[in-house]
C-alpha cells in the first residue's frame with residue numbers, strides 16, 4: 120500500500136517548512152504504521168484548544184474614571200468580582216456569567232487612584248491592584264512601555280515581560296504582530312499568559328499587525344481579546360486615548376492608508392488635540408513604519424498618503440512601529456520615529472541604512488517612556504536589562520497651533536557598551552511589585568507550550584519508518 124503524510128514545522132509563523140515523507144509498503148500491517156503515527160502526533164503543532172482555556176484576569180481600557188477586567192474560565196460559570204478603593208475603601212461588586220469569556224467594566228472611579236480587584240472563579244481567587252489614569256491635562260508624571268512583534272518567540276517574550284514589569288509603568292503599548300497566527304486560540308492564550316506580569320495590573324493598548332490576520336477570522340479574536348476606546352472609524356483597530364497631558368493615536372496600516380476613512384478621522388483628531396491646551400505631547404502607534412532601515416523598506420503608501428506630513432504639521436512628537444524586527448530610532452524634520460519590534464520574533468538584519476536613521480541595533484528589547492510635564496524621556500532597554508538608547512525631549516514654549524516641531528532635544532545618548540540604565544537600577548516611585556496573586560488555581564487549562572524540537576521530531580519519524588521497514592523485512596524472511 121501507499122502511505123503518505125505531510126506535516127509542517129512552525130518555525131516562525133510565516134515560513135512553514137513542510138517535510139513530506141512517503142513510505143511505500145508492499146504489505147499491509149497496522150504495526151508498520153504505528154511508529155510513524157506516534158512520531159507524527161509528537162511532532163504536530165499543539166491542537167487548537169478552542170475558547171475554553173482559562174485566561175487569568177487582565178486589565179483593559181483604563182480611563183480616569185473606569186477600568187475593565189477580562190478573563191476566561193474552563194467552563195461556563197458565574198464569577199464574583201469585587202473592586203475596592205485603596206484610598207476611600209469604597210467597594211463595587213459584580214457578577215459575570217454564566218459564560219467562559221468574561222468582561223466586566225467599572226465606572227465612577229477616581230482619577231490616579233489605586234484599586235484592588237478580586238475575581239472569584241471555580242478555579243481559584245485572583246487578586247491584584249491597578250491604578251486609574253490621571254485626569255486629562257494633569258501634569259502628573261507617568262511611565263509607559265512600548266514593545267512589539269512578540270509572535271512565537273515565547274521564551275524571549277516571557278523573559279522580557281518579567282523585566283518590563285519591574286518598571287512599574289502605568290500602561291503598555293504593543294506595536295503589533297502579537298502572535299504568529301491571529302486565528303489560533305492557543306497562540307493568543309500563550310500571548311496573554313506571557314504578558315500577564317504586565318497585563319494583570321496595567322492596560323495594554325494593541326496595534327493591529329499583519330500576523331493578527333485582520334482580513335480573516337483573526338479579527339474577531341483580536342477584538343475579543345482587547346477592549347479599547349470605541350472612538351475610531353474601525354472599532355478596536357483605529358482609536359485614540361488620553362493619558363494625563365498626552366494623547367495617543369493607534370492606526371491600522373495593514374490596509375491602504377490613502378483616502379481611507381481613518382485618514383480624515385486622524386486629521387480631525389490631530390487638529391483638535393493640537394488646539395487643546397491640556398495636551399502637551401502627541402504619540403502615534405502603527406505597525407508598519409513610514410521609515411525603516413529593515414528588509415520591509417519604507418512604506419511608500421504612508422508617505423504618498425500625506426500621513427507623515429499630517430503628523431509633522433500637527434506636532435506629533437513620536438511614532439512607534441514594528442514589522443522590521445529590531446530597534447531603530449530616527450528623526451525626520453522634528454518627527455521622531457521608533458521601530459520597536461524586539462519582543463520575541465526572530466531578529467532581522469539591517470538592509471539599508473536610511474538617511475534619517477540615527478540608531479539601529481538588531482536585538483530583543485523594549486522601550487520605556489517617562490513623561491514629566493513638558494519633558495519626555497525615551498529609554499530603550501535590551502533583554503538583558505542594559506541600556507540601548509536614550510533620548511530626552513522638552514516641549515518648547517509657545518502656541519500649539521501652526522506647523523513644525525514643538526520639542527527640542529535635551530539629551531541624546533546611544534549606548535555603545537553594556538550600560539545599565541539609571542532608572543532601571545533605581546526606578547522612581549514604589550519598589551518593584553510583589554506578586555499579590557493568590558495563584559492557587561490549578562493551571563491545567565493554561566496552554567503551556569509543549570517542548571518540541573523539530574529535529575527530534577524528524578528523527579522520530581525517520582526512526583519510526585526504519586522500524587516499520589525492519590518489521591516488514593523480518594516478516595518476509597520468516598515466510599521465506
Ligand SMILES: [Fe+2]
Pocket residue numbers: 295296328329330406441442443
Ligand atoms: Fe508585521
Ligand SMILES: [Fe+2]
Pocket residue numbers: 268296441442443444464
Ligand atoms: Fe513581524
